[in-house]
Amino acid sequence: MLLSESPKSLQRTVSIAIFSMLALLFLIQGSPSQAGTSNSLMDISADGTLLACSNRDSGTVTIIDLKDRQKVHEVEVGHDPEGVTFLGETHQLAVAVYGDDVIHFLDGQSGEITGTTQVFDEPYGLVSSPDGKRLWATLEFPGQVIEIDPSSRKVTRTTEAGQFVRGLAVANNQLFVTEYYTGVVKALDVDSFQVVDEWSGSAQDNLARQITIHPSRAKAYVPHQRSLTTVTHGSGSIFPYVSVIDTDAGEGKRRKRVQMDSLRGTYVVANPWEVAVSPDGQTLYAIFGGTDDMFVCDVLDDNYRELEYQSLLRTGSNPRAVRVSPDGETFFIYNALDFRVDAYDADSLKLSWSVQVTECPLPNDVLLGKKLFYTANPPMTSRRWISCSSCHPDGDPDGRTWQQPEGLRNTQPLFGLKETHPIHWSADRDEVQDFEHTIRSPLMGGRGLIRGPVSDSLGDKNGGRSEMLDALAAYTNSHAFRPSPFAKTGLSDAAQRGKALFFSEKTKCASCHSGPFYTDRQMHDVGTIAEDPSEKIGPEFDTPTLLGVYRSAPYLHHGMAPTLEAMLTQFNPDNKHGVTSHLSESEINDLVEFLKALPFE
Ligand code: HEC
Ligand code: HEC
Numbered sequence: 001m002l003l004s005e006s007p008k009s010l011q012r013t014v015s016i017a018i019f020s021m022l023a024l025l026f027l028i029q030g031s032p033s034q035a036g037t038s039n040s041l042m043d044i045s046a047d048g049t050l051l052a053c054s055n056r057d058s059g060t061v062t063i064i065d066l067k068d069r070q071k072v073h074e075v076e077v078g079h080d081p082e083g084v085t086f087l088g089e090t091h092q093l094a095v096a097v098y099g100d101d102v103i104h105f106l107d108g109q110s111g112e113i114t115g116t117t118q119v120f121d122e123p124y125g126l127v128s129s130p131d132g133k134r135l136w137a138t139l140e141f142p143g144q145v146i147e148i149d150p151s152s153r154k155v156t157r158t159t160e161a162g163q164f165v166r167g168l169a170v171a172n173n174q175l176f177v178t179e180y181y182t183g184v185v186k187a188l189d190v191d192s193f194q195v196v197d198e199w200s201g202s203a204q205d206n207l208a209r210q211i212t213i214h215p216s217r218a219k220a221y222v223p224h225q226r227s228l229t230t231v232t233h234g235s236g237s238i239f240p241y242v243s244v245i246d247t248d249a250g251e252g253k254r255r256k257r258v259q260m261d262s263l264r265g266t267y268v269v270a271n272p273w274e275v276a277v278s279p280d281g282q283t284l285y286a287i288f289g290g291t292d293d294m295f296v297c298d299v300l301d302d303n304y305r306e307l308e309y310q311s312l313l314r315t316g317s318n319p320r321a322v323r324v325s326p327d328g329e330t331f332f333i334y335n336a337l338d339f340r341v342d343a344y345d346a347d348s349l350k351l352s353w354s355v356q357v358t359e360c361p362l363p364n365d366v367l368l369g370k371k372l373f374y375t376a377n378p379p380m381t382s383r384r385w386i387s388c389s390s391c392h393p394d395g396d397p398d399g400r401t402w403q404q405p406e407g408l409r410n411t412q413p414l415f416g417l418k419e420t421h422p423i424h425w426s427a428d429r430d431e432v433q434d435f436e437h438t439i440r441s442p443l444m445g446g447r448g449l450i451r452g453p454v455s456d457s458l459g460d461k462n463g464g465r466s467e468m469l470d471a472l473a474a475y476t477n478s479h480a481f482r483p484s485p486f487a488k489t490g491l492s493d494a495a496q497r498g499k500a501l502f503f504s505e506k507t508k509c510a511s512c513h514s515g516p517f518y519t520d521r522q523m524h525d526v527g528t529i530a531e532d533p534s535e536k537i538g539p540e541f542d543t544p545t546l547l548g549v550y551r552s553a554p555y556l557h558h559g560m561a562p563t564l565e566a567m568l569t570q571f572n573p574d575n576k577h578g579v580t581s582h583l584s585e586s587e588i589n590d591l592v593e594f595l596k597a598l599p600f601e
Contacts, residue, residue, distance in 0.1 A: 037127060037170055037171065038211060038212040038213060039127060039168045039210055040085075040276075041053055041054050041336075042334050043323065044066070044323050044324075045086045045091055046089040048325050049065065049067055049091075050066065051341065052086065052108060053084065055358040056081060056394075059077060059361075060075055061073075061075045061084060061093075062074045063075070064357070066330075069343070069355065071355050071356070073111030074358055075106060075111050077106075079100050080100075082124050083138075085126040086108065086128065087132035087150055088133070091108040095126070096123035096126050097123065101118065101119050101121050101123065102116050102119065103116070103123055103135075103137060104116050120142065120485055121139055121140075121141050121485035122140040123138070124165075124168075125165075125210070126168070127168050133149070134150070135148040136168060136170065136175055137168070138177060140165060141485070143160060144158055144159060145165065145188060146158045161188060162184060162195075163179050164179055164181050165178065166180040166208065166210070167211035169212060171213040173189070174188065174189060175190060176220055177211075178208040181206060181207070181398070182201075183208040183224045183243065184198060184199070184205075185211065185243075185245055186198045207224055208222050208243075209223075209224075209274075210223060212277055213247070213277075214281055214299070215281045217281065218246060218247045219246065219306075220247050221242055221243070221245075221275045222245065223286060224242075224243060224272060225238055225272065227390075227391070229400050229401060229403060232402060232403065233442045234382070234386050235445075237385070237443065240261055240272045240288065241258060241259055241260060241272065242272060242307065243258070244256045254303070256303075258306055260272055263307070268385055269290070269291045270289075270376035270384055271289040271387060273320050273321070274322050276331065277324070278328045278331075280328055282298065283297065283299060283346075284298075287319040287333060289319055289320055290375060291376050293315055293319075294333065295309060295311075296349065297309060315335055315342070316333070316340055316342060317374075318338075319334065321334035322334070329346050334357075339356060339357055341354065365467075365474045366475045366478055367475075368468065369471035369473065372468060372472045373475050373476065379446050379448060379449060380444060380446045381439075382445040386444055391411050392411065395413060395415055395479035396414075397410070401554070401560075406535070407532050407558070408532045409557060409559075410556070410557060412425070412544070413479075413548055414476060415479045415482060416479070416517060417432075417477050418477035420521065422521060424542070425542060429458070430458055432473035432477055433462035433470065433472075434457040436448055436450050440454065450469060451465075451466070484599060485550075486550055486593075486596045486597045487597040487598075491594070491597055492593060492597070496594075501590060506582070507579050507580065508578050517545045518545050519543045520543050521542065523540035523542055523543075525540045526577035526578075527539075527573075531558055541557050549564065549598065550595070550596040565592055
């Protein structure tokens with residue numbers, strides 16, 4: 001039949017055939033323009049009319065009308081909002097309020113909070129089912145994925161999904177989850193709500209906070225860095241990557257890492273934060289929170305190369321989110337430290353408009369300090385590979401133990417820092433301004449912020465010598481302690497018994513871990529040096545605070561004690577670190593329950 005038709009109608013038949021094939025593909029894959037399929041700080045409604053973003057510093061969600069190109073609502077939601085998603089095709093949305101352990105539901109039209117779900121701890125990523133009837137969230141700590149019914153706001157299912165899970169995406173009845181500190185990707189079956197597959201990368205993969213699925217091919221993209229802890233030299237310690245995962249691969253599952261600092265010759269970028277793929281699947285946008293730029297890449301139909309550099313774009317300060325409009329014509333960048341969303345024309349890559357999403361809530365010095373902390377640009381570095389935030393993102397540790405010249409050093413959380421000086425495990429610094437030494441060290445290779453020579457870390461003050469350095473210190477000192485989720489309903493019976501033990505003469509814990517911050521700020525030899533032959537400063541270390549130890553494993557300066565139990569038993573054979581050898585198993589357990597509940601007030 002076909003042969004007897006005229007060329008024109010043949011053309012039409014062929015186009016109809018292609019069209020129906022495409023339509024079928026869409027049916028199978030779900031519309032690529034659907035909102036909320038991968039976690040982000042920003043989301044666009046399926047009809048392309050509203051954009052929502054969460055403003056971590058302000059504690060608000062902003063809603064922008066994309067037709068009028070203006071902000072229509074800014075809604076107060078609580079401390080440290082992270083993931084935000086529209087529900088299916090609606091204008092209803094949900095936001096994960098990381099610091100307050102709640103998920104709020106909002107009406108994008110009116111800007112009102114319509115409901116709230118309490119969760120155990122640290123909700124981070126959020127995605128919605130295509131019909132908007134189910135919502136999924138990652139709880140970074142304790143490492144769970146939960147399902148919520150948006151109509152009842154009830155948590156309907158909970159599953160253990162790994163350690164510190166952040167990234168979350170949904171496709172083809174599967175949820176894809178990333179572990180923040182390992183970059184491991186897991187697939188959960190939506191029906192059984194169980195982990196059914198896993199893709200691990202290299203042991204050095206780190207800070208994988210997001211995952212995006214290709215709209216039509218079986219690929220997932222994970223922006224992350226690699227932390228090479230044996231190299232404390234700027235040209236070899238932190239590397240930027242996008243890992244590409246074959247989501248349908250079976251045995252010997254394929255996972256490829258595309259190194260972002262060799263994609264465009266030797267142009268260096270740092271701290272890949274998020275990626276987005278255009279609805280037609282042809283283009284990938286990758287933003288770099290450390291170097292304030294973005295790569296536009298061609299997505300290749302080539303399992304070995306995957307991505308090819310197309311263009312470079314300079315962004316605002318600390319870009320943390322990128323999203324593409326459902327028609328693919330516009331992409332949006334969230335510049336966290338300019339508090340601004342920029343809209344770009346996807347063809348010309350020209351900036352078309354901007355919206356201030358919130359007022360900067362930070363004092364001037366803290367804002368300047370935060371910009372310095374997050375940037376990998378000069379004068380903090382010479383070659384743009386690394387920033388303070390590459391190892392201390394949002395005050396969290398990077399979960400790593402670094403081989404420093406002075407010995408093994410586990411990265412500390414920065415929470416409550418200003419209450420717990422001196423600084424470092426060895427108390428070898430007495431003010432944050434001494435980090436001028438880190439800036440000028442081979443690790444960062446920066447010119448530094450002080451003019452002229454730097455004082456010794458324990459010598460004359462470096463504070464007051466540079467406005468920028470004082471600002472860096474003001475920001476670094478601004479991280480507050482977070483309450484322990486294990487003490488939400490007060491101390492359990494076990495924790496009460498542990499508390500009594502902790503403060504007893506039997507254990508002597510409180511003789512060093514004293515006062516409101518559980519530290520006497522003194523140096524002690526607690527017998528922990530033996531394990532590390534590379535140690536140059538020990539055997540004495542600064543008593544660390546215990547507030548927040550529930551989530552900061554591994555323990556001790558060398559990071560060798562995997563759990564609190566191990567630290568109190570195996571790593572304290574001679575009772576030099578408190579007296580523990582006479583404690584029964586259940587007493588150790590009680591003590592651990594108490595430590596996990598800190599801070600409880
Ligand atoms: C390569 C990873 C890395 C980078 C980059 C880095 N740090 Fe650290 N940071 C660490 C490690 C590891 C420790 C623990 C070192 C020690 O105690 O000797 C630490 C400790 C600290 C502490 C001490 C916390 C406490 O409780 O005593 C502060 C403050 C700090 N860093 C701030 C900074 C600042 C500011 C910058 C940027 C100028 C920076 N760090 C860059 C890894 C890093
Ligand atoms: C003599 C003073 C002293 C006593 C007594 C003491 N500690 Fe410590 N504690 C320290 C020092 C110093 C360190 C850091 C040692 C290191 O990193 O090598 C430490 C580290 C810790 C850590 C690890 C914190 C982290 O972030 O890695 C915990 C938890 C802890 N102590 C709990 C206890 C408990 C529980 C007791 C009682 C059984 C106790 N300590 C008794 C001084 C003391």
